[in-house]
Amino acid sequence: MRRDRSLLLMVVPAILLLLVFNYVPLFGVVTAFQEYDPIVGVWHSDWVGLEQFQRLFADSLFWESLKNTLYLSFVQLILFFPIPIALALLLNSLLSQRLRNFVQSVVYLPHFFSWVLAIALFQQMLGGAGVLNQFLRSHDLGTWDVMTDPHAFALLITSQTIWKEAGWGIIVFLAALATINTDLYEAAAVDGAGRWRRLRHITLPGLRGVIMLMLVLRLGNALTVGFEQFLIQRDAVGHDAADVLDTFSFYYGIATGNYSYGAAAGLFKSVISLLLIWGANKLAHTFGEDGLYRQ
Amino acid sequence: MTDTFTIEGLEHRASAAEAAVRVPRRTARPRWEEPPTVVGQAAKGLTLGGFLLIIVVPLWIVVVTSLSTQAAVNRAGGMVLWPDGLTFEAYREMLTESTVRTALLVSLGITVVGTALSMAVSVLCAYGLSRSRSLGHRFLLVLLVVTMFVNGGLIPTFLVVTGLGGYDQWWALILPGAVSAFNILILRNFYMQTSADLIEAARIDGAGDWRILWSIVLPTSRAVTAVTALFYGVGYWNSFFNVMLYMPTDSEKWPLQYVLFTYVDRGNGMPGSINSGFGTAHAQTAPLALQMAVVVLTLVPLLLVYPFMQKHFRTGVLTGAIKG
Structure with missing residues (x-):
């Protein structure tokens, strides 16, 4: 018991922070059923039932955001999802450990950049005054400001994410590839299976579990397509193309002071997302995989 | 058919991935493998090489432009692809620029204080939860894990922070995100692997939990401590949106990312000090080389720390990556 007292004491600061900044806001979702007034606070604001949601579902901007979110999610699934798998296979086939380490350290690096930085770099490459347009101009090919073109936005967003x-x-x-028993490859090769058949019958089945897991996560997060990335670029391409569910809460909730309205949009997204995660897991279990959690 | 979420399941997954990378790699082509075809090798090289170039070339161009003279920028018609008269003028100008200098200090301050706080809280919590069968540890663990899957969302969090008087306060940029349940789970996972014999021996010698944590557990888990600190540190260094939420108007308090956002991503004029030589407050967009110097400045701390951390990724980071 004495041992446990100091252990409990150690946990206290973290739990306190979580209570204040994670659990209290959890109960703050009640503002979605109020007409929240910052002056009187959550205790004395008027209850309006489902009024915020009725307004939300009648708001064409909201449906526009939902449509953009699903569209961008779909484009990212098709164009982004296979790339890390392909890169991992390529990297895994390199024999030189040194080369492999070098490639890894370069390709991991942008993950640590902020979106502000990444978008600044894209702007200097593809923007109106960027390298691409410098080239186009100097060869009299007209100009194409990719960063402000709403038609190219889905592709732009996806290439930034890639x-x-x-x-x-x-x-x-890579971790999953390393768990595949190399004897299998040798046995298959001895039996006459070529490179591609080994990939098809050993490597891909070996990756099946982790691919399913990542797919479940991606589907479960279908309503989350990135937040800062959109916030930063929204003004440049316009809200028609760049409003997604997450930014909707910000622009039509916080920025305009309609807190309850924004909270309702946020709650809608959270509930649908939980359903999606649950559904995606069900799907994974149907295929005999673990998904995010086990059956 | 019921879905039960188990923490053990999650951890099992994590440790399986860790074990996986310790498998020794083949370093030579095995006898049974057919020799590579020229076409195959070329395609492989082009794809990987292309991907590396797409990452490296923009960084190169930005660095070169930041080191270029105004004349070189004019000759190139914008970004400078190849060095053409190098100068550190932009950097000199940037550091005499009070906006950027303040922002650099603010960013460094938030990153250092935030990371120290996050690490202290997380290490303590992870160790506190790592001794099995301790009082209430299952309940506390669930409390922790729940925060990874549900949250109140943007507006309720904003209302809590501003309700506590966080508007325009430094702590609003640090405390709300100070604890990451995921980082704590990574740390805890490692602490649970610390040799039980070692800990038992220390306990017999009269060491308490604080002593065990400080003298045994921490020294034997340096790699994971470093990686977790890197994650927290990068998070603080890169934080941008909470500035937009909690401190959007007071430009004296902006960290570097927000300055970068305002003056480069949005291309607003930089409010120069009078002697900065490129116009007065808000008059015009800053010269390109100066803008690029700000971009480089946000990169430098990452590039300084990265080489030291990179070697740990293969052991510590995988659990984080599983989350995606």
Whole structure:
């Protein structure tokens, strides 16, 4: 018991911080059912029931944000998801340990950049005054400011995500590749299976579990497509293309002082996201995989 | 059919991944493998090489431009791809610039204080939860893990922080995100692997838990401590949105990322000090080389720390990566 007293004492600061900044806000979702007034606070604000949600579902900007979110999520799933797997396979096939380490340290690096920095770099490459347009101008090819073109926005966002996170994404796949028993490859090769058949019948089945896990996470997070990335670029491309659910809460909740309205949008997103995670896990279990948690 | 979420499941997954990377790598092509084809090798080299170039070339261009004279920028019509008369003028100007200098100090301050606080709280919590069968540790663990999956969302958090008087306060940039349940789980995972014999021996010698943590557990888990500190540190250094939330107006208090956002991403004019030589307050966009020097400045601390951390990634980071 005396031993436990100091152990408990050690846990106190972390738990206190979590209580104040994670658990209290959890109960703060009640503001979604109020007309929150910052002057009287959450205890004395008027209760309005589902009024905020009725307003939300009648708001075309909200549906626009939801549509953008799902569209961008879909584009990212198709274009981003396979890249870390392919990179991991390529990297794994390199024989030189030194080369492998070098490639890893370079491709992990952008993960540690802030979005502000990453977007500044993209702007200097693809923006109106960037390298691309310098080149186009000097060859009289007109100009194309990729950063402000709403039609290119989905591709721009996805290429930024690939640039920043695809390298980091390979870690899980490298770990899974390392667990595959190399004897299998030798046995298959002796039996006459070539490179591609070994990939198809040994490597990919070996990666199945982790691919399913990442897929479940991606589907579960379908309503989260990135936040700062959109916040930073919204003014440049306009809200038609760049408003997503997360930024909706910010722009139509906090920025305009409609706290309850924004909280309702946030709560809607959280509830749907939990359902998605649960559903994606069910799907994984149906395929006989663990997913995020076990059955 | 019921879904039960178990912490053991999560941890099992993490330690399996860790064990995986300790498998020795083959370093030579085994006899049974067919020799590589020229086309295959070329395609591999082009793909990987291309990906590396896409990452490195923008950094190179930004650094070169930041070191260029105004004449070189004019000749290039903007960004400078290849060194053409190098000068440190932009950096000199940047550091005499009170906005950037203040922002650098603010960023360093938040990063150092925040990381120290986060690490102290997390290390204590991780150790406190790492001794099995201690009083209430399962309940506390659940309390911790829940925060990884549900949160109140943007607005309730904002209302709590501002309700506590956090608007325009430094602590609003540090405390709300000071504890990461995930980092604590990573630390705890390592602490649980610390040799039980060693700890038992120390206990018999009369060492208490504080002593055991300080003299045995911490020294034997340096790598994971370093990686966790890096994660926290990078988080603080890169923090941008909470500045927008809690301190959007007082430019004297802005950290570097917010300055970068305002003057480079948005291209607003830099409010120069009078002797800075590029116009008066808000008059015009800062010269390109100066803007790029600010970009480089936000990069430098990362590049300084990165080489020391990189070697630990293979052991410590995988648990973090599983989360995606």
